[in-house]
Amino acid sequence: MKSVKIGIAGLGGQGKKHFLNCLRLKNCEVIAVADGYKRNLSRVSELGINTYTDYHEMIPKEKPDAVIIALPNYLHADCSTIASENGCNILLEKPFARNMEEAKLIANHVRKTGIKLMLAMCQRFIGSCQELKEEIDNDTLGRIDFASALFFTGPFTSGKGVPEWIFDPMKMGGGALLDSGCHIIDLLLWFFGEVDSVQGHTESIFDLGYDDYADVLLRFRNGVNALAVVSWRSRNPCYRIEVAGEHSRKVALSRKFGIFDVGLRKALFSFVLENVSQKIMRGRPFLPLGDNIYYKELDYFTKCIINDEEPEPNAIDGLKVLNVIESIYEKTKSKK
Amino acid sequence: MKNNKHLVGLVDSSHYDKLSDAVEQVLEHIHFSFNKEIRTVAIKPNLHNYWKSSSGETTDPKVVEAIVDIIRMNVSPDEIYLVESDATVMRAKHSFKMLGYEELAKQKNLRLVNLGKEKLIPLQPDVYAHATNSILQKIQVPEILTKMDLFISVPKLKLHSLTGLSCSLKNQFGCIPIKRKVVFHESLNKAIAIINKAITPNLILVDGIISKGKTPKRLNLLMAGCDPVAVDYVAAKISGLNPKKISHLMESKNLGVGSTNVKCVGANWAQFAEIFPRKGFLYNNSRKSLLSLYGLYLRKMTLEGKVFGAKPAVGG
Numbered sequence: 001m002k003s004v005k006i007g008i009a010g011l012g013g014q015g016k017k018h019f020l021n022c023l024r025l026k027n028c029e030v031i032a033v034a035d036g037y038k039r040n041l042s043r044v045s046e047l048g049i050n051t052y053t054d055y056h057e058m059i060p061k062e063k064p065d066a067v068i069i070a071l072p073n074y075l076h077a078d079c080s081t082i083a084s085e086n087g088c089n090i091l092l093e094k095p096f097a098r099n100m101e102e103a104k105l106i107a108n109h110v111r112k113t114g115i116k117l118m119l120a121m122c123q124r125f126i127g128s129c130q131e132l133k134e135e136i137d138n139d140t141l142g143r144i145d146f147a148s149a150l151f152f153t154g155p156f157t158s159g160k161g162v163p164e165w166i167f168d169p170m171k172m173g174g175g176a177l178l179d180s181g182c183h184i185i186d187l188l189l190w191f192f193g194e195v196d197s198v199q200g201h202t203e204s205i206f207d208l209g210y211d212d213y214a215d216v217l218l219r220f221r222n223g224v225n226a227l228a229v230v231s232w233r234s235r236n237p238c239y240r241i242e243v244a245g246e247h248s249r250k251v252a253l254s255r256k257f258g259i260f261d262v263g264l265r266k267a268l269f270s271f272v273l274e275n276v277s278q279k280i281m282r283g284r285p286f287l288p289l290g291d292n293i294y295y296k297e298l299d300y301f302t303k304c305i306i307n308d309e310e311p312e313p314n315a316i317d318g319l320k321v322l323n324v325i326e327s328i329y330e331k332t333k334s335k336k
Numbered sequence: 337m338k339n340n341k342h343l344v345g346l347v348d349s350s351h352y353d354k355l356s357d358a359v360e361q362v363l364e365h366i367h368f369s370f371n372k373e374i375r376t377v378a379i380k381p382n383l384h385n386y387w388k389s390s391s392g393e394t395t396d397p398k399v400v401e402a403i404v405d406i407i408r409m410n411v412s413p414d415e416i417y418l419v420e421s422d423a424t425v426m427r428a429k430h431s432f433k434m435l436g437y438e439e440l441a442k443q444k445n446l447r448l449v450n451l452g453k454e455k456l457i458p459l460q461p462d463v464y465a466h467a468t469n470s471i472l473q474k475i476q477v478p479e480i481l482t483k484m485d486l487f488i489s490v491p492k493l494k495l496h497s498l499t500g501l502s503c504s505l506k507n508q509f510g511c512i513p514i515k516r517k518v519v520f521h522e523s524l525n526k527a528i529a530i531i532n533k534a535i536t537p538n539l540i541l542v543d544g545i546i547s548k549g550k551t552p553k554r555l556n557l558l559m560a561g562c563d564p565v566a567v568d569y570v571a572a573k574i575s576g577l578n579p580k581k582i583s584h585l586m587e588s589k590n591l592g593v594g595s596t597n598v599k600c601v602g603a604n605w606a607q608f609a610e611i612f613p614r615k616g617f618l619y620n621n622s623r624k625s626l627l628s629l630y631g632l633y634l635r636k637m638t639l640e641g642k643v644f645g646a647k648p649a650v651g652g
């Protein structure tokens with residue numbers, strides 16, 4: 001397989017990013033897009049791509065090599081099931097699912113059908129996080145006692161429009177811990193392996209039927225203690241992973257993921273260069289600045305499909321993360 | 337309703353144990369009295385996105401609670417409405433819930449109204465005459481607001497990226513019940529003036545407890561008046577802005593919404609202006625940085641002997 005034929009389910013904020021990155025990548029081709037809003041689709045159809053208003057129709061008809069699922073949380077399980085039944089590989093946006101029940105359903109379908117499922121945990125592609133992972137694996141930090149991960153950002157503090165489904169706790173399945181916390185818990189599990197015990201609690205001041213703040217204390221089997229804090233309340237975004245080792249302390253930071261990942265000058269240079277060349281050579285639309293990690297993520301996913309390799313994080317990694325999250329939700333419920 | 341339109345009252349709320357006492361005092365400053373025949377009251381807070389009042393962007397529900405208590409102490413209205421409309425990135429129903437207004441409505445028996453769902457009427461001919469382009473001619477007003485016995489605007493005092501100042505006049509812009517209010521942005525100043533001409537509040541109570549300038553800051557300011565132009569004139573002074581350069585303020589004045597002939601009563605506006613977090617290079621930390629740079633320059637000059645003569649030779 002030289003080029004991966006891709007179908008995109010959902011053309012919201014994340015869907016658009018993936019769509020634009022698909023146009024940039026040489027080893028993939030978008031053959032179809034499904035979205036409930038016809039306004040989103042009209043611009044896509046101008047590029048000669050098939051459009052559908054329902055992914056139930058798109059997937060069986062187009063049978064793409066891979067489906068990018070960038071739908072609201074409550075549709076993840078349904079769309080993943082249809083995609084796997086039709087033999088399509090899946091790039092699934094976070095969170096994996098609303099709960100363990102749905103997650104197990106997806107994982108079982110993936111196992112039975114033998115397709116590849118990758119969770120879109122874009123933060124694994126932040127340069128400083130990858131460097132940190134390398135140092136941990138190479139044991140250059142020495143014995144690690146403590147790590148902390150802070151992730152302060154959310155849908156209500158950005159000043160952008162918030163989709164209606166986010167206000168529905170049933171459609172969300174959880175709040176800050178599930179929707180944003182899955183990122184940092186996934187990173188900590190990626191860094192330190194198996195979890196021994198979990199403690200944590202969640203709070204809500206927005207009164208939306210789900211949490212907008214959560215703190216989690218994880219004890220790993222290798223002796224590392226890690227604190228993860230996620231909040232949707234702060235209007236000052238913060239992303240900070242800190243690992244305190246015997247020899248040194250290492251911090252991974254990112255404010256605007258793409259730009260600060262590669263450095264502003266380099267990002268601007270590549271942005272101008274790539275966009276101008278794409279625009280002139282192929283007449284393709286201009287791309288947003290700062291989506292570098294999503295580009296790397298999609299590039300990795302398509303290469304895994306072409307080379308027939310198992311992508312990471314996969315359904316099993318997703319189950320582990322969701323297991324941590326659900327245990328905290330259960331503990332918070334039982335306390336109440 | 338007896339009032340003196342040119343009066344703008346100011347109080348420092350930190351001097352009062354209860355917020356309602358501070359509100360009562362500021363109303364006394366402007367000699368505001370409630371007409372006993374009031375049956376319906378509408379209160380329009382400033383809800384912007386889903387940011388809590390501590391951000392300095394939205395009206396504190398406690399200020400609204402205080403004015404509701406004072407209304408109920410003075411008159412017995414059949415209904416008190418809390419009104420707001422959807423905006424480009426905010427839905428009123430979610431804002432009411434997330435910012436504590438739903439809870440307040442339950443406690444105080446208020447009716448929450450999304451103006452976008454109310455019956456709309458076109459602008460009155462005298463106001464329509466000022467709508468100079470097709471976008472402004474589309475402005476409609478919610479009928480409910482035109483039928484109120486008392487309409488109270490409870491804006492937040494803050495700076496705004498497009499209009500410079502956001503206070504009582506800008507708060508009225510939220511009465512235009514269209515979700516995508518960005519369509520008015522090209523004629524924003526005129527649109528603000530027109531909506532204020534169409535629906536002028538009877539009373540303005542400004543929440544300046546925490547204000548947003550360069551950053552949010554606690555000012556403990558409560559300001560009241562019956563003339564939105566007069567109130568915004570003082571608000572501009574407090575924010576360090578030149579009122580004459582605030583286009584929507586001048587447009588509103590020219591349209592006859594109010595007057596800039598103001599008399600401040602109560603606390604001195606300058607005390608709030610001193611602590612207001614102004615924007616710009618010459619204020620706050622930037623000013624300090626500039627001074628310290630100048631200090632460094634002087635020191636360098638002194639060491640080089642350019643200010644106090646040549647540096648003495650070191651050593652033999």
